[in-house]
Amino acid sequence: MRRTRRIAVALAITGVSLRRLGRDRLGLFFILVLPFLIILLFGGGARSGTAADVAVGVLGGGDGPLAAELAAALEAAEGLDVTSFGELGELEESVRRGRQDAGLVIPASFDELVASGEPAEVELLAAPAGLPEGSQGAIGAAFADLDARLTTAQVAAETIGIDFAEALASTQELDVPGVSVEAVTVGEADTGAGPSAAGNLVLFIFITSLVGGSWLVESRRLGVSRRMLAAPTTAGAVLAGEALGRFTLAIGQGLLVIFGAAWLFGVDWRDPLALAAVVGLFSLCGTGAAMLFGATFNRPEQAGAVAPPLGIALGMLGGCLWPLEIVPPFMRVVGHAIPHGWAMDAVTAVVAEGAGLADVATELAVLAGFAAALLTVAAWQLRRALTR
């Protein structure tokens, strides 16, 4: 009986938080519209910030002179930032994670292939978000020179009847088998909204939580929170009600981004169970952070002004706006010192690779740890803030 009373009190508090949200136009705009505006604006992917050089990972080629020439041409090419890779798996992973914008897989025996007159096929790997604008042109240009010489050598070999390799070496003008570049996407290609939607999912769950936390500061400031404690209930029930309100808000924001991105931009979120686990645990992290936020600030205007930028800053650190693979290792560590880095790893794995629950178990465990720690500290701090 007493327990059902406490639950009724907690639910009344949760209900009133959500009702207040319904009256807050600016808050509603933040929650309902802004995530989609951002996906729309940055729809090309999470990478829109790196307009400078296109990062290309290169694998294979062997140690013949033509391979070396090709490597030199790529190195010298305008707008390309070339990194050598030793293993295909490593290159694929890098491209998928966005560390490289594209990958070039050159056949290991490039020189022999060309010399034998076989067509040498170079594979171009692209991330699910697709190739960055202009990258295909820059890569193609690097091949053009070699391609032209191969054509000429081929013509010479056939008309004059000399050895192809000799022709290539002596005339330095050639072709026919040529070098063709074929684009292959690593992972599933989609509209490009996927990475952006994943980042926004994590970003907005947290921003919304913090905004919810700033309303808590207002409740405290108004004295409504203390008034709640005057009611025949426990501080625990009051805290649970406030927490449940923030959790509902976070989950609601998550569902909105998930379904909204699926309907509006055709994002395929893949494994729903794994996604639900990540969103649920990350929302709990958001709830804990919101309660801590609500206990820390004393002025609602201040809290309200700090919440969105703080949420965005944490999102940046955690890889919501660009992948952590492109930041220095130290910043990658920082990104994983907050829940965002782990949530991003997990959501990206689910969306880009179709990872299931078991594949993201580590990330889920870390998120659960963050959630437990944040909620415990927050409950303690908030109780203190209310009854001190």
Add this chain to the structure above:
Amino acid sequence: MSAVLTCTGLAKRYGERQAVDGVGFEIAPGEAYGLLGPNGAGKTTTISMLCGLLDRDAGDVVVAGRPLDGSDPGVKRAIGYVPQDIALYPELTGQENLAFFGRLYGLSGGKLRQRVAAGLELAGLTDRGADRVDGFSGGMKRRLNIAAGLLHEPRLLVLDEPTVGVDPQSRNAILDSVAALREGGTAVLYTSHYMEEVERLCDRVGIIDEGRLIAEGTRRELVDQVGQADRVELTTDGDAEALAAACRSLEGVSDAQVVSGGVRLVALRGRSLLPALVSAADRAGAPLSSIDVAEPDLESVFLHLTGKALRD
């Protein structure tokens, strides 16, 4: 009949500051008890401990025979708490606010609707119940704030300076409705730094200053402590400090305090002292522009006990 509220030895320290220091009193059913003291005296802190909002350093609170110690939150159902600041959600309507607080006290369904309607009526807001609270005037908010503490029909109503910042009309309405509740058998704990309100409303008064209860009793009992002293108000265009000093040197003046535009003092047989006061003022170079002698009241009791004015 046993007391609705008994508290003893309440204490609370904020850092270096002993905000409440050994406060204790009792309130009987249907009794209105006034806690009178200047700003910062410790009234809100005392009330917060009584209502279980604030962890107390020491002391006991017994409400309707049951100890308030955190083990049984149900004890708090006997108390209706009206905080000093308006504790309502501005973006919700009057009705929604009342319904929320009603739910916190376990009301639901038809009973909740009935009590919310009664609350709106008591606040004089029946036709504004569907409007958002942030559109209300200060007085309307104050009245709704009180109604929110009354939804569950508590045996003890605790009001913390409920008339701060309201127009005289709302103030009268508030005082009248509290008086009506008391007539109906509800015990009332009323804090204020307005002597007139406490005099008008309360059966017994506790005077609190610097965290201590320095006197307690009915108005009559308290005033008798001052003896035959009268309260005298002098106004002057001259040097009020010099006037106060001159007054203090007169025999029979127990205290003289500078207030805006003059001096307030307590004097034995104040009327017979008037000629001496006038000449003292002239000597001090602060000729009097008016003299007002009043029967002793709680204000003079406070002045007598603490040497300070309740306000100013």
